[in-house]
Amino acid sequence: MAEPDWNEGILVPRSERGFRTQERLLEAASEIFVRDGFLDAKITDITALAKMSSGSFYTYFDSKEAIFTAVIKKVNEGLYVAASVPTGSSRDPLERFELVTRAYVRAYQENAGLLAILEQVATISPRFREMRRNIRQIFRNRSEKGIRRLQGEGRVDPTLSPRCVAEAITSMVSNFCYVWLVLGEDYEEEEVIQTLTTLWASGIGLKPAVES
Amino acid sequence: MAEPDWNEGILVPRSERGFRTQERLLEAASEIFVRDGFLDAKITDITALAKMSSGSFYTYFDSKEAIFTAVIKKVNEGLYVAASVPTGSSRDPLERFELVTRAYVRAYQENAGLLAILEQVATISPRFREMRRNIRQIFRNRSEKGIRRLQGEGRVDPTLSPRCVAEAITSMVSNFCYVWLVLGEDYEEEEVIQTLTTLWASGIGLKPAVES
Amino acid sequence: MAEPDWNEGILVPRSERGFRTQERLLEAASEIFVRDGFLDAKITDITALAKMSSGSFYTYFDSKEAIFTAVIKKVNEGLYVAASVPTGSSRDPLERFELVTRAYVRAYQENAGLLAILEQVATISPRFREMRRNIRQIFRNRSEKGIRRLQGEGRVDPTLSPRCVAEAITSMVSNFCYVWLVLGEDYEEEEVIQTLTTLWASGIGLKPAVES
């Protein structure tokens, strides 16, 4: 339960100049991580790209893990926003599914490089496994709630376990994005979104609203 | 396309005794890989567990990658068999889906430890990325073929892209197993199998056979 | 022979305010040196404790060695005073020995924390080895002179080498204090003083004054 402190090891600059230097490091690190992966990324490559001495790195971050955390935090926030995209309660569920899927796919596309590395680091470090889990939970919990509501409205098979279904759909969407955008299987964006949306909706047996 | 040679680096013992020694190394390696992961697994730990000198390792394998390949090959074969489980053409599709899913889940359960490590190594090494991709393809291609046939029989929405759907279902099943059996989310086996089967079948809009 | 300049590297503040700032640094440094030792003491810890920026340190001291010198100078002066405690020529030698021992013990007790660190630094730096030697010499030379006088008065064995005896007694007293007050062997103050005084006096075969 004890959530790791995601700011651990990330030092806070005390001047405007320091703030800019930290930003430079973050940008350089993103580039290096995407290029070389976490394991092969060298601090000296990052500082060289940011045009500073290697020692300066430690003015702003305690370790490679720390700067990776900082880099990923931004990505995470992007995914968080995507997974929380407001759908407007008045819409049709199908439309909502599509909206959510599209937002997720877009966010994944924009950050595919770093998400690939996060996937790598998550297999190595429990800390980052937890981080990835968190963002996954947002998506899953949201789906679960939606399914519960639709079951309540009699529009979805009531025998299905909402949590289990939500987990499965989350797996489908997130892993499809991984295979497509990271591993490089060739698909066409619109087709992906339509297929995932359809499988999702039909999978849970979504029925049209019962009109009165 | 050029398939890596999965036997490269795995030396062939000349004697019966050598064969048994190699087996001992494989068993020890499985244990160490599961315990420490690929990166932290040390050759000396493997040889110590197999009760031999570190130098002897290279009589049987060329490298750490080679012995990992050998260890994973067995697992892979298990998954291959599972993914190829004969279903008997006469059966109902729903039953076939369930059978395939169950076989996959069982195989995953039996090898969860090493599959977790394969997941790790696949993020690091293209060679093993390819290996994992292969086994995934078996499952996906099979699904794709099934869907195509059902579309031909008019029992599944013909506008869906069979490949895309198959990829999505493969993602759903394989990633669910990962989250459940490797990351440790708590689910109940039978419920998982039923849920995945249902989502699969309903997702593609499977209709009862048209009786004549 | 060339005595180091013990004020080298200690800058002289030009203002009253600067003077107080330097004092703050000295207090902070004492605390940090005692807590962490010389080697592990960090300039940033000292400045942080003194509530100023690390750069300001160099307005007042040239180096870590310089501030340590400044800190130790005070201690040294204390020991100097103790070792020079006036005994009044009229007293009984035994009483004088006790007075000197007591003064030394008191001074050591009051500064045990920093003297422990001086001991450390003296093993590392010739400069501080010299400093410690100086204070030791005061004690030793004084003893030596006393012994010579008593030998002249026929109250002490004339075959003993005054310098060698003085060195031995200095070793006994100073190292006892180190073992007791720094290393933490448990002794009772009064007992220590009496024992050292007795060993000293009896050791040199002190005889009662020859009355005429």
Next chain:
Amino acid sequence: MAEPDWNEGILVPRSERGFRTQERLLEAASEIFVRDGFLDAKITDITALAKMSSGSFYTYFDSKEAIFTAVIKKVNEGLYVAASVPTGSSRDPLERFELVTRAYVRAYQENAGLLAILEQVATISPRFREMRRNIRQIFRNRSEKGIRRLQGEGRVDPTLSPRCVAEAITSMVSNFCYVWLVLGEDYEEEEVIQTLTTLWASGIGLKPAVES
């Protein structure tokens, strides 16, 4: 109370060849430690002097601390033997004191270089502080026992605390050796031994055996 494990970090070679290599390292390390001190001694200097690659060091020792422990253990054993020199119960106490002092001085002389470094390390590391304390205790405990016996025989002032006196004498002898043989104060060996022995014997008020 928990005695550190003095073999920790010292690996045991499994072959004759390894044993010789470890010896080579120990000899090289002694030389380097004496030349540069513990802090400035570099692993690469040791391996270079022993004519091997730097990595080989870690086949035999875990760290610089470990090899220093191994080097000092030998010295310690030498001092232990010296401090335990058998005196023959029949002798005169004065002769016994001289014998013990002489043995200690000799042992110190032979190992002065490394003992200087031990003194340095002891001020830095509790582990080695403990080691030095151990050897000191042997000497002190032995003195204490002797004094107790002589008090029992009525040949020594019964009001003196044996432990406190023994500590003082140990301080005198050991610190004199340090000042003389490490810091370089100029003394003549025989004079030192006689002076220390006399101060010791007279200090405790040793009386000739009461003849019947």
Next chain:
DNA sequence: CATGAATGAGACTTCATTCAT
């Protein structure tokens, strides 16, 4: 005079792999 960011040399350590015995 104060601030705090910038500097940079370099020792330690790991461990897969090779090789002498």
Next chain:
DNA sequence: CATGAATGAAGTCTCATTCAT
């Protein structure tokens, strides 16, 4: 075929001191 010692490249991190603002 077994043993275990030998190899060596290379990356992280520290922190006293300097310097621009």
